[in-house]
Amino acid sequence: MSDPTTPKQLPGAPPEKNAVEEALAPVAGFGVTFSSMFRPTVTEQYPFEKVPTQPRYHGRHQLNRYADGLEKCIGCELCAWACPADAILVEAGDNTPEAQYSPGERSGRVYQINYLRCIFCGLCIEACPTRALTMTNEYELTGPTREGLIYEKADLLAPLEPGMLAAPHPMVEGTTDDDYYRGEVGGPTRAQVEWVQERRPEDPTLDGAASPAAAGGPASAAEGVTA
Ligand code: SF4
Numbered sequence: 001m002s003d004p005t006t007p008k009q010l011p012g013a014p015p016e017k018n019a020v021e022e023a024l025a026p027v028a029g030f031g032v033t034f035s036s037m038f039r040p041t042v043t044e045q046y047p048f049e050k051v052p053t054q055p056r057y058h059g060r061h062q063l064n065r066y067a068d069g070l071e072k073c074i075g076c077e078l079c080a081w082a083c084p085a086d087a088i089l090v091e092a093g094d095n096t097p098e099a100q101y102s103p104g105e106r107s108g109r110v111y112q113i114n115y116l117r118c119i120f121c122g123l124c125i126e127a128c129p130t131r132a133l134t135m136t137n138e139y140e141l142t143g144p145t146r147e148g149l150i151y152e153k154a155d156l157l158a159p160l161e162p163g164m165l166a167a168p169h170p171m172v173e174g175t176t177d178d179d180y181y182r183g184e185v186g187g188p189t190r191a192q193v194e195w196v197q198e199r200r201p202e203d204p205t206l207d208g209a210a211s212p213a214a215a216g217g218p219a220s221a222a223e224g225v226t227a
Contacts, residue, residue: 053137058120060138061113063156064131066180068172068188069164069205071101071157072132073108082127087117099168104177108132111153115141130181163187165209169196 075092093109
């Protein structure tokens with residue numbers, strides 16, 4: 001029969017310590033401290049020296065474009081609904097033949113992200129059906145005013161790369177929005193360039209878009225759609 005005065009070992013409880021373990025227990029917590037004392041000291045000299053982030057770091061958002069310059073955002077608001085901090089505001093606008101900003105019927109007319117609310121969780125970019133919204137590695141998001149930390153569409157839109165034609169302009173002839181989503185548009189076509197030349201002859205993006213060789217873009221509808 002067991003001694004009723006001996007305390008019982010409860011199921012799942014850690015095993016009892018022996019005498020040596022009992023003696024070392026009060027200083028065991030200093031193990032990490034002592035081992036760190038002999039490692040080299042690393043002091044980051046921010047902001048004078050900026051350490052690159054990890055490639056998938058969640059920084060400032062970016063609204064992307066297709067290769068012909070049309071915007072990928074279709075104003076569906078899924079990013080705003082997915083945001084747990086209610087940091088995103090989207091208002092869609094109708095595309096028209098004279099003002100086509102993205103493939104299909106609608107574009108993001110108003111797009112705002114409030115960086116005073118954003119927690120950089122990335123749920124918005126997961127929700128985006130067109131990969132319009134992604135996150136860059138930019139992390140220096142500060143400012144002297146609250147208003148300045150509400151980024152508008154113009155602050156978030158990806159810059160036009162060489163060869164892209166600034167929106168608005170029509171979609172590549174004979175294509176649908178599905179062709180755009182599938183990545184089958186390789187750059188602006190001659191018809192798109194001519195459309196912009198007629199309406200905005202001063203547009204600075206015409207130079208690069210009009211020379212497909214320099215831009216890597218096509219000059220005709222057939223060339224504009226990749227197989
Ligand atoms: S960024 Fe994406 S999810 Fe948000 S409104 Fe535009 S298309 Fe929709």
